[in-house]
Amino acid sequence: MQNKLTYEQVLEWYNRPLLDLVYEAATVHRAHHDPREVQISTLLSIKTGGCPEDCGYCPQAARYHTGVENEGMLSQKQVEIAAKRAKLMGSSRLCMGAAWRNVKDDADFDHVLDLVKTVNNLDMEVCCTLGMVTENQAKKLSDAGLYAYNHNLDSSEEYYEKVISTRGYQDRLDTIDNVRKAGITVCSGGIIGMGESPEDRCKMLVTLANLTPQPESVPINALVASEGTPLENQKPISIFEMVRMVAVTRLAMPKTTVRLSAGRTEMSIEGQALCFMAGAASIFAGDKLLTTPNPDIYEDLDMFDILGLKPTKPFTKHDKPQPEKTADYDLKEKPRWTRPGHVIAENEAKRKTKTTV
Numbered sequence: 602m603q604n605k606l607t608y609e610q611v612l613e614w615y616n617r618p619l620l621d622l623v624y625e626a627a628t629v630h631r632a633h634h635d636p637r638e639v640q641i642s643t644l645l646s647i648k649t650g651g652c653p654e655d656c657g658y659c660p661q662a663a664r665y666h667t668g669v670e671n672e673g674m675l676s677q678k679q680v681e682i683a684a685k686r687a688k689l690m691g692s693s694r695l696c697m698g699a700a701w702r703n704v705k706d707d708a709d710f711d712h713v714l715d716l717v718k719t720v721n722n723l724d725m726e727v728c729c730t731l732g733m734v735t736e737n738q739a740k741k742l743s744d745a746g747l748y749a750y751n752h753n754l755d756s757s758e759e760y761y762e763k764v765i766s767t768r769g770y771q772d773r774l775d776t777i778d779n780v781r782k783a784g785i786t787v788c789s790g791g792i793i794g795m796g797e798s799p800e801d802r803c804k805m806l807v808t809l810a811n812l813t814p815q816p817e818s819v820p821i822n823a824l825v826a827s828e829g830t831p832l833e834n835q836k837p838i839s840i841f842e843m844v845r846m847v848a849v850t851r852l853a854m855p856k857t858t859v860r861l862s863a864g865r866t867e868m869s870i871e872g873q874a875l876c877f878m879a880g881a882a883s884i885f886a887g888d889k890l891l892t893t894p895n896p897d898i899y900e901d902l903d904m905f906d907i908l909g910l911k912p913t914k915p916f917t918k919h920d921k922p923q924p925e926k927t928a929d930y931d932l933k934e935k936p937r938w939t940r941p942g943h944v945i946a947e948n949e950a951k952r953k954t955k956t957t958v
């Protein structure tokens with residue numbers, strides 16, 4: 602039985618002197634992980650732009666004027682080529698992202714199921730991030746061989762509604778629950794640097810840490826302020842805030858894979874080294890993370906050489922999913938995702954800019 606983690610405990614960790622915190626997090630990290638191994642994951646956008654949601658940080662939201670065009674889905678061949686290339690460069694996980702509010706039971710979803718099978722056949726860990734999913738849909742993904750599903754909480758429940766108005770926090774938690782019930786591993790984390798307080802960061806970690814079981818994977822993103830989004834003027838966070846966040850995540854969820862995600866272009870090798878010391882065990886590779894810039898893979902491989910790191914092999918922490926031949930789905934299932942309907946002034950202002958141009 603997992604002990605409940607308290608907000609007070611997480612805040613106490615968060616406020617420790619940085620080097621004490623890193624030392625303790627490194628000790629916990631070494632007790633549960635091989636500190637020389639860092640997983641390289643590749644994030645591939647299989648359906649870019651045109652999203653109906655209003656996430657204040659996202660250049661793929663159709664309502665903002667960001668220059669990201671609405672593109673059709675990648676073909677099976679395109680995904681297979683991208684996956685083979687990623688594997689060749691050391692990636693053991695491919696995460697496919699579609700800019701959707703939620704999955705619909707249509708031909709596009711059937712195509713995604715085929716993509717999952719294609720990548721699973723390459724012996725890579727397959728992850729998807731497709732928005733909200735029902736229990737049936739999660740089961741279909743599981744039966745196709747999906748290893749992980751990403752669905753970030755982004756921030757605390759209180760701060761979430763200052764950034765996104767088109768869906769509620771409980772929808773996030775329900776999707777995570779549906780994924781869990783389908784036997785898929787959970788990847789869920791957040792973004793720092795959106796204007797949230799340290800207390801918001803700690804509250805998000807408490808929510809994640811008190812999921813039963815804890816997520817297998819927690820990405821920590823630094824906001825990449827994209828032009829045209831409501832958060833375009835946010836100042837970059839300091840590397841020390843990132844290190845602190847990684848270290849507290851490590852203490853809160855000792856066995857979880859903590860992932861250094863968006864924002865690495867702003868981090869030096871020294872800064873990233875501190876993050877690895879504090880418990881980060883994965884990076885995202887490739888020149889783009891969906892639509893935001895990311896370091897070149899050759900620079901990352903040089904960094905691995907300098908720091909004495911090696912890429913983690915696939916399925917070292919959990920078994921490879923075995924796709925099922927027959928499945929039993931509840932066809933009566935009716936998804937009920939919410940639209941909280943509150944208004945976020947910054948998001949509305951950006952929408953107006955677009956319609957008056």
Ligand code: SF4
Pocket residue numbers: 652653654655656659660661662699700701702732
């Ligand atoms: S973060 Fe995802 S759900 Fe939100 S606007 Fe971007 S693509 Fe859509």
